[in-house]
Amino acid sequence: MKDLEKQVKDTFNYLHQHAEISWEEVETTKYIANILKENGCNVNTFVDHTGVVGEYGNFKDNLPIVAVRADIDALWQEVDGSFQANHSCGHDAHMAMVLGLLWKLQQSPELHKQIAIRFIFQPAEEKGAGALKMVEKGAVDNVEYLFGVHLRPQQECKMGNAAPVIVHGATKMYSAEIRGHDAHGARPHLNINAIEVGAQIVNLLSKIHLDPRVPHSVKMTNFQAGGKSSNIIPGNASFSLDMRAQSNEIMDELDNKVLNIFEAMKNLYDVKIKLTSTEGIAAARTNEQATSIMREAIKKVLGTENVDPPLVTPGGDDFHFYTIKRPELKATMLGLGCDLSPGLHHPYMTFNKDALMNGVHILFEAIKEVYQH
Template identity: 25%
Template structure:
């Protein structure tokens, strides 16, 4: 079925591309997004709207409407420490930093939404909108600092929604599911301390490398032998650092990894068992093992009623190109921290397809090749507009 776009939405397509390409060329890491935040503020001011700076580089915009009922919409604004492939006219100008997860697109669509509603008199806007341009989603997490700084106050939204581009699905499609949507995420730092020595005399040292190797193998048994096989759970060790020379026994090993699940009880139990295994196995082999957890994001849960309403809007606009996602995914999102406030706000995120194989836009998230088909922007904006009109 052909998608019916509002003429106002289509008129903003070029603006959103301009927004995105500027932000893409000037990517910044978490809580360093000074230029990005200033660019957002300048555009918001040019629309005749007001903004407030919170949590260092976060920006909040309230757009009054004919009712005080308030809907929140969030976009993340930070980039990743990834070197983008060369040759793009709009490529990153900041060495080693790349918008490799599409946050530039999220921000540009939300700026498009702000410009869209700024063109209407207050009494012609269906309700009050509160826009959150959030820093540091990729770490250490910007949602909590924004909430602690008062982002949800005056006015407080009744619900909050967001989108995330999806490199696995083509532009012109979207998908969502109610209930579990994204996994929790815990960064794990494991240190094994031994006693360094000459590589020719291992009996005079305490080698932590074999101990670390044992622990990596043992930890996987937490998945295969201590966890319900029907319960989604991922435990990945991503880095191992030890040693300085081929003939020197290392004095210590540092490993980092990630733990992801949807079940808070499972999450707590596995975190405890990781500590048990690292400390006790290290001690058995004369080493000292410690575990530290960082950057914890809770699992993401899409409010069922909010999601049902959004599905109806999506199906009416896009037909079969708006899909119900059959399973959650193991990626993590700190957007859902907005829902873990004292009042348990209903929240919902959906995925917006951004892939285009004909244009060669096939790079995966967090890769040097990642890119988006900017044709998806008008779909994202129209979905927001239609949902807002229905919500109020």
Template identity: 30%
Template sequence: MLTRIKDLATKLAPRLIEIRRHIHSHPELSGQEYQTAAFVAGVLSSSGLRVQEGVGKVGVVGELHTISKDEHFLAIRTDMDALPIQECTGLEYASRKEGMMHACGHDVHTTVGLGTAMVLSQIAEEIGGNIRFLFQSAEEIAQGAGWMVKDGAMENVSAILGVHVFPSIPAGSIGVRYGALTAAADDLEIVIIGESGHGARPHEAIDAIWIAAQVITALQQAISRTQNPLRPVVLSIGKINGGRAPNVISDKVQLWGTVRSLHPETRAQLPNWIDKIVASVCNSYGARYQVNYRQGVPSVQNDYTLTQLLQSAAEEAWSSDRVQVLPEPSLGAEDFSVYLEHVPGSMFRLGVGYPDRIINYPLHHPEFEVDESAIVTGVVTMAYAAYKYWAKD
């Protein structure tokens, strides 16, 4: 069966590259992937899958039904949205939309999902169970997975697989990771409230800007001395707003940031920990404060058995030399984790780096490119893993 899957994927390669370039040229931002969704639905329908559009607002679900009497599905999830980045690659098929670019590889993810559906539809009579393909909107704003779940995309699903490109791994290889793959990502807003005054008489005011600087410093210092260094926390303040004029002491400053962590126990105590530090600084200087902590998506925790499945499928398809067991997680976030709150799953890293290039630009870079030979690698790995999943009994 592996040979047949590889042959089918290889024959489809020109069409898959065509699909990827079409999607790349026509990027759409999170929650606005209407043309992409229609295109995906058309490809799935032409491959004989049952298609439902408008799932999770803009998402698409395609179901491949087999002769199995088991009503459960193995889900395969890919995402479709682009980023608000001006593309600078100079490619012939570069983005045709000003200020939008597939700089995170979701065009490749969508193509791998479609290619997997196209391959498996041709061997449906030999697959031991049903497959549900989830083409998700709005991953970049960490909303799409929740929308999909709310609309019933995970009903009767027993497990889920996902893929994400990785430019630091050369095309033709993949990476698997046992346990934590990505971090939980939470949003933080801190408001410092002081008292306004003349810039020449700071002692008569409560300087919210100066106190905000102390808060930022205190948070960063406290991480290194109060958090377990084996359970990393990254807190980054990315936006500050405050002040009215150069010679006026500011009475209000707003800070916005992101908080990343890997361990659920650490994450659970972070809101209280941040509040105590902010309170300590503000109380020392007579300021008031507000801390608004919003939990975002949790950490992707790959299931051991399903990660083994992906590793064995890839090693059988490409040899163990082309499969990396990743030693470290990423502190990036992925709303694939939302699905894992419902069923076990695993996401693998698809190498898309050019082996002969000194520099492969990172994700979210305006010059990010992928080696398109990786598409077949992704399709074969995913399709064979799906086949093996239902052959496990």
């Protein structure tokens, strides 16, 4: 078991040091595909995008197929003064744990004919698009159970504990442009200041009021206008919005309010506001059968006293598109306590690496639980 732990931690370290951003996980895909092939999996890669699927076990006797998904992309963010690909959301850990599950299954060769496991190493989770692409390519076809895993901040789940399901909220992100004309700083009557339009949008976003019983938020996360000349009033700007809601219904209401604000600004200032990109993730659809299986797995590994209740979080994950597109899937995502701080997406995020083996063992027990029943 010590050899397995070292293998998992070494794999994590390699993946952490070789991070790649969404849709550019070329070397990561090759690295994982090679490991899957070397360990007896039938492997499928894709000519038009990154990501890899491996199948392990007995796919001849119509056993229920269990899929285990790991996201493989990193974020692009500033670290130590320069921008780089950075695994500050734990995807390097997720990959290492799922590969650890494969290696642990190999340590129990008697299980090989009793299981049918599909390993899904999915690209572009941070873009909210990878799961949809994998569904399109058949990654969850004929799958009965789908398990995922995600590291959790210490505020949500402490080291040595785990939650059998993460109830993510819905997420939507807009990138947009304000289009007008520049003017001389001495003649503000000759144009509309794009910065003032942006400020008005921020002000109106704060005035959106929806059902207070359902967590939700909307905020501007990026705004760029003007250039090197401070005597020019900018007529153009670009900005981004991030929206969160704990339910898909509230997200629809929030989205409608935001779009109405854009229309109001266009009419008030006579400017063009053009959406340049839209990304979104649906809120979680939970499944009690899958959650119950994961709960029992946590009990066996960490003990009953260390099983947390369902973890409700405003964060999002495109994992839930699998169940949106395939409602018959019995799916859940393991929330793993690991002393993660200062927080997810922080450029210097760290966690207790000993938690990696907790994740491996829990996923292994969940697999066994499926086939025992």
